[in-house]
Amino acid sequence: MPKKKLYIIIIFILIFVFLAGNLVYPYLKIFGLSVEPQFLPKKDFKLGLDLQGGAHLIYQADLSAIEKKDKNEAMDGLRDVIERRVNFFGVGEPLVQVQGERLIVELPGVRDVSEAIRALGKTPFLEFKEPKENYQEILEKNKKLLENGEKELEEPFKSTSLTGRYLKKAELGFDNTTNEPVVLLEFNEEGAKVFEELTEKNVGKPVAMYLDGVLVSAPNVQEKISGGKARITGNFTIDETKELVRNLNAGALPVPIKLISQKNVGPSLGKISLEQSLKAGIFGFLAIILFMILFYRLPGILASLALGIYIVLILAIFKLVPVTLTLAGIAGFILSIGMAVDAHVLIFSRTREELRLGKSFSAALEQGFKRAWPAIRDGNLTTLIVAAILFVFGTSFVKGFALTLSLGILMSMFTAIFITGNFLNIFVGTRFEKISWLWK
The missing domain is CATH 3.30.1360.200 (Gyrase A; domain 2)
Structure with missing residues (x-):
């Protein structure tokens, strides 16, 4: 892909993430000035019975x-x-x-x-x-x-x-x-x-x-x-x-x-459970970032950035739909983060195998994504089928779990293939691709 086109895509991704971030957290200020675009809808997260009582x-x-x-x-x-x-x-x-x-x-x-x-x-x-x-x-x-x-x-x-x-x-x-x-x-x-x-x-x-x-x-x-x-x-x-x-x-x-x-x-019990769930999610996310960086080095850093973007985008979707957030729904969301990590692990492992076979960086990336895609597709598809069954036949709390899990899986596939893929392509043809310890 031409570098100019790639940079344009990256700029659009960053703008899109900025808008999504303002939708999720509309209180961001730079030098005391609000940077929230006025055309964005003003919405709060929709909380379920177990969270707001x-x-x-x-x-x-x-x-x-x-x-x-x-x-x-x-x-x-x-x-x-x-x-x-x-x-x-x-x-x-x-x-x-x-x-x-x-x-x-x-x-x-x-x-x-x-x-x-x-x-x-x-x-x-x-x-x-x-x-x-x-x-x-x-x-x-x-x-x-x-x-x-x-x-x-x-x-x-x-x-x-x-x-x-x-x-x-x-x-x-x-x-x-x-x-x-x-x-x-x-x-x-x-x-x-x-x-x-x-x-x-x-x-x-x-x-x-x-x-x-x-x-x-x-x-x-x-x-x-x-x-x-x-x-x-x-x-x-x-x-x-x-x-x-x-x-x-x-x-x-x-x-x-x-x-x-x-x-x-009562909302107090839900509030305590929510705080505990968020703490577990944050610690889990930090542990994932640490693992990805130590094991995959530069691709791990890019994957961590993509996962951060994934979280911002999926939370924006939760606000826009809107999705009723329950404790079960939050569990589905956290589980979908793990599914997103699986996709990155498959891509990086396949790419690393291609590099060790002596292929060029661009060829290894192409083959790595191509070889990882069937496993990513089939694994996520089977999970989506189970989530659909839970949504149709489950109770309200199970429906919330199935919905957030499904949305999270679809968004994780988008971030792994499109966003992470474009981030990796930035390094094609640069001096960084020659530094083998960053990739192998």
Whole structure:
């Protein structure tokens, strides 16, 4: 490669690293003056629950009324609703994950678990029920039970497939006769069809509307209702109706949920673990630099410089994506540094072998990279495949480990082949290539 072109590439690499460094650490000053380019985005690292603390909640979904083929769709809908709900209450960067019939909710930065539960618990579960086959008999039976002072009555209605999962929007309205506030409901296209079938099936019978398992109204169906519109009536005040409308629009739960686990994660433990992880990473990095310089001499110095550039670039990517940094994710990042060292060791070992065979420095470099590339490619590819499997099937912490490891591996291949390769090519044709102890 012509030296002029090589120097231009090196200059572009240094400029790129300078910009990435300012993105990672935007507080750098020279002679008291800030050197941060104004066009760079202002971002902080996105920290996970284990580093900044927060609330960890596990909900169990009741899918007993959902057909088997619709369960996955119901859980996906539940996840979407909860995500909208926590965003509605201003919780930043929430994680809502489905695990079977359970919903894992992580709310970083939330210190009050009870407040988080209250925020999620205010989301109403809306469902429509139709009369059971022996509806009249149950009513007579319940009437006698009430006369005898019994409080446990038999449920006269049975569940249907029409729930809040089909709700398109809710609005505040007023009854034309009584002028009392009501909630006007509008279903989506699929929900409109289900509602039409439900009313057609129950003409002359009551259809009950339940909110969070409580009967709020059970009007008689006069005729089949088309258009997908209904109303909820009851003894609501205007403020209660407004709150109900707001909560329904924020997300009507498609299935009932029950809180089965709650945990408040304090940031102090995560801070200690983070400091220990960073210390381990720094000492490990220094040990790697020492080994590379002692064993490979000048190539080791260039590799150490390339590894420093690698760390700056990968941290900039973590900010830009952004990647949620957890302790597991940091472990993946540190592991990827080791993978980057492996690539350099392979390249330098192959190059050293070629030099000992008597080849010129430029020929040895070319053959060294060519011989090392298949091993680098195959080793990193197999690791990427495993990381992809972990990302698809793992929990949130495992996903963080897999993501940072994958990004780190891809960046390590770039730095080893492109950056280190260009650094080594600088010495082709110079007096340094004649000093054998620097390379062998």
